[in-house]
Amino acid sequence: MSNNEVEEAIKRIMSHKGVVGLIVINHEGIPIKSTLENSLSVQYAAQVTQMVDKTRSMIKELDNNNDLTFIRLRTKKHEVLVCPEKEYSMIVIQNPIDT
Amino acid sequence: MEWELIRMNETKDNDADKVGLNIFADWNAESASFPSTWREKREFASKVMQTEDIQVHHQEMQCEDDQEKAVQTDFEEINVEVNTLQPPYPPSLFAFFTKVTDDMCRALEENLDPFSVEVFKDSDDLDVFASAARASKEFILRSSSVSSEMFGASCVAWNKIGTQIAVAYCAHAHTDWCFHRAPISSWNLRRMLNTKNNPAHVEIFLPTCVTSMEFHPFHPSVLAVGTYSGCLAILDFSLVGDQQQPTDAKMAGKGTEKLPFYPNNQGSHFGGGEQINDLGYFMTRPEHGLSVTSIQWVKLNSSQSRDLLSRNENPSQFCIITAGKEGHICFWSTNTSNTRVFLERKFIVWADNISADVPLSLSSRCVLKQMGLVGLGACKDDPYTCVLSTAGGFIFQANLGSNIEAYTAMVELKTESSISEEKLLDPGLVYVSQHSDCPEVIHCSPFHRDVFLVGNSNGEVLIQNMLQHGVMFKYNARKYSHHKTLHDAKWSGRPTMFGVVMGKFVQIFDLRKGQTPIVIIPHENMVTQIAFNETEIGTLASCDKEGMVHVWNLPRKYSSIEPHELDVLIRSENSNRQDEQDEDENEDDETLDETMYQE
Numbered sequence: 001m002s003n004n005e006v007e008e009a010i011k012r013i014m015s016h017k018g019v020v021g022l023i024v025i026n027h028e029g030i031p032i033k034s035t036l037e038n039s040l041s042v043q044y045a046a047q048v049t050q051m052v053d054k055t056r057s058m059i060k061e062l063d064n065n066n067d068l069t070f071i072r073l074r075t076k077k078h079e080v081l082v083c084p085e086k087e088y089s090m091i092v093i094q095n096p097i098d099t
Numbered sequence: 100m101e102w103e104l105i106r107m108n109e110t111k112d113n114d115a116d117k118v119g120l121n122i123f124a125d126w127n128a129e130s131a132s133f134p135s136t137w138r139e140k141r142e143f144a145s146k147v148m149q150t151e152d153i154q155v156h157h158q159e160m161q162c163e164d165d166q167e168k169a170v171q172t173d174f175e176e177i178n179v180e181v182n183t184l185q186p187p188y189p190p191s192l193f194a195f196f197t198k199v200t201d202d203m204c205r206a207l208e209e210n211l212d213p214f215s216v217e218v219f220k221d222s223d224d225l226d227v228f229a230s231a232a233r234a235s236k237e238f239i240l241r242s243s244s245v246s247s248e249m250f251g252a253s254c255v256a257w258n259k260i261g262t263q264i265a266v267a268y269c270a271h272a273h274t275d276w277c278f279h280r281a282p283i284s285s286w287n288l289r290r291m292l293n294t295k296n297n298p299a300h301v302e303i304f305l306p307t308c309v310t311s312m313e314f315h316p317f318h319p320s321v322l323a324v325g326t327y328s329g330c331l332a333i334l335d336f337s338l339v340g341d342q343q344q345p346t347d348a349k350m351a352g353k354g355t356e357k358l359p360f361y362p363n364n365q366g367s368h369f370g371g372g373e374q375i376n377d378l379g380y381f382m383t384r385p386e387h388g389l390s391v392t393s394i395q396w397v398k399l400n401s402s403q404s405r406d407l408l409s410r411n412e413n414p415s416q417f418c419i420i421t422a423g424k425e426g427h428i429c430f431w432s433t434n435t436s437n438t439r440v441f442l443e444r445k446f447i448v449w450a451d452n453i454s455a456d457v458p459l460s461l462s463s464r465c466v467l468k469q470m471g472l473v474g475l476g477a478c479k480d481d482p483y484t485c486v487l488s489t490a491g492g493f494i495f496q497a498n499l500g501s502n503i504e505a506y507t508a509m510v511e512l513k514t515e516s517s518i519s520e521e522k523l524l525d526p527g528l529v530y531v532s533q534h535s536d537c538p539e540v541i542h543c544s545p546f547h548r549d550v551f552l553v554g555n556s557n558g559e560v561l562i563q564n565m566l567q568h569g570v571m572f573k574y575n576a577r578k579y580s581h582h583k584t585l586h587d588a589k590w591s592g593r594p595t596m597f598g599v600v601m602g603k604f605v606q607i608f609d610l611r612k613g614q615t616p617i618v619i620i621p622h623e624n625m626v627t628q629i630a631f632n633e634t635e636i637g638t639l640a641s642c643d644k645e646g647m648v649h650v651w652n653l654p655r656k657y658s659s660i661e662p663h664e665l666d667v668l669i670r671s672e673n674s675n676r677q678d679e680q681d682e683d684e685n686e687d688d689e690t691l692d693e694t695m696y697q698e
Contacts, residue, residue: 006192
């Protein structure tokens with residue numbers, strides 16, 4: 001994958017109907033790539049990092065052989081999709097009512 | 100000398116002397132050497148001393164509660180800058196995107212399923228006002244003869260071809276008798292020039308306020324009206340033009356000097372027929388002691404006419420049923436030209452004729468006996484059957500073909516207004532249900548002969564079947580309105596759609612669309628009544644307490660009957676019937692078990 005392909009991947013995700021924004025955070029919870037404004041990106045990154053850690057520890061507690069792969073958080077207004085990996089995590093906000 | 104000193108030393112045991120003599124040793128003797136105690140090399144030596152075995156203890160303490168608390172000392176503004184990565188990206192980022200992009204896209208595409216939007220709908224949220232569709236206002240109508248300070252619009256009705264709308268007015272307050280001069284205003288929508296400020300095309304003034312009305316099923320200009328004083332009036336707008344409007348009676352107000360009251364009060368008590376006068380109406384004597392709460396036209400076939408009508412020599416197939424607040428039901432016939440009306444039958448809703456199983460109050464059973472009627476709904480295709488609602492929350496089915504007298508002819512019936520020896524019939528009441536609150540409105544479905552709608556004053560709307568116990572559908576219109584009193588509820592021109600008036604909002608529900616209203620129409624003033632246009636299904640009219648009439652158009656998707664829409668009522672009816680059969684079977688089984696046990 002080249003540098004252009006990273007941008008293309010971001011564009012591909014953003015082109016889906018109802019997608020409001022995309023944030024990529026590193027393992028420290030710091031946003032490194034975002035289509036939203038800074039303050040909102042930082043808020044999402046901080047909250048999602050805590051949520052991912054808590055969720056992962058919950059899953060491990062229940063079954064040590066299990067692990068977290070994806071989070072879909074549905075709210076009244078939109079859906080927050082989180083794909084956590086070891087070094088980075090991706091957060092996407094989508095408003096399905098717009099679809 | 101030296102040899103002698105040494106011999107002397109050998110013979111003596113005194114070491115001191117020996118030492119002293121060593122001083123005088125031979126200087127030529129070899130020197131003694133001793134190894135140096137100074138270290139020549141650097142050496143390390145490590146030694147360990149083990150006393151006892153080393154033991155390791157791991158201990159954990161489980162606390163009951165774990166709380167994370169932040170301690171804020173000094174407020175600091177944290178300015179975090181997002182250091183957006185710029186190319187060239189690290190290889191780990193490439194790997195990350197390669198791995199997650201497809202999964203993320205798949206998850207996003209799942210939300211494109213239109214049914215997924217249903218998850219986001221919360222019926223308990225007041226945001227239903229934002230999600231409900233809106234109606235567009237077509238016209239605002241207002242009579243110039245009515246002062247909003249004195250009168251409000253009480254009734255609104257469409258004629259059967261949907262071209263004419265009539266509005267009746269009623270004073271805001273009545274002390275005892277009604278001496279108000281109130282108009283019934285009519286507009287022909289095909290002649291409307293403006294959307295606002297449209298004066299009435301025809302107005303007919305009556306000497307009393309109007310409480311209920313309905314257009315003739317066949318003649319588009321004939322209107323039957325029930326009044327506050329208990330009279331029935333028949334109006335014919337085709338006979339009234341602008342030139343016939345009496346100049347003295349152009350404004351609504353008090354006083355009846357200028358208007359004829361009971362213009363042709365001829366014949367016996369049960370009438371020889373009243374006739375329409377030059378003012379375009381005629382009015383009967385007050386057969387009802389109190390206001391007329393409901394009025395309905397019904398259609399008879401020839402055999403039904405022979406059974407029910409006896410006083411009219413030339414009866415029309417269309418008759419009128421009126422219900423009065425005092426508990427009387429009147430059955431009227433008309434002639435074919437709608438210029439005369441005859442009172443054919445009069446019924447009384449009387450506690451003595453109601454089964455003892457019905458939980459009437461003690462005062463109704465022993466003291467008052469007459470039961471105030473709040474609403475009446477005539478059954479579709481069956482003029483003998485109607486459904487009544489009373490002030491005690493009771494719903495009864497009545498049979499207007501009954502010939503049984505309510506009480507012996509010799510008993511005098513004392514009412515608040517008169518003592519009369521009338522022949523009053525018993526309508527053969529069958530108990531249907533009792534509601535927790537007063538059923539303000541009752542309306543039979545135009546599409547199903549047994550289904551009717553009841554609107555309770557607390558905002559509950561129930562869809563019931565006359566032949567079945569229980570409730571088919573139940574709605575709570577109070578959830579979507581800040582006002583707590585229901586004023587009106589009506590079926591629309593579609594089998595599953597009905598409208599409810601709660602305060603300043605008109606809510607339209609669809610039996611197939613769940614508990615939330617599909618359309619909400621806000622108003623500036625309190626709404627008193629609504630009427631759906633039977634020809635233009637998506638059009639309805641609403642009238643308010645300020646005397647304004649609003650004509651609305653619903654969104655196009657609600658303006659036509661969809662295929663199999665009536666099946667909803669039929670399926671629900673069958674489902675209720677099946678539930679009742681199951682309950683009966685269970686009761687029979689329990690009875691059988693008890694019998695066997697006793698044996």
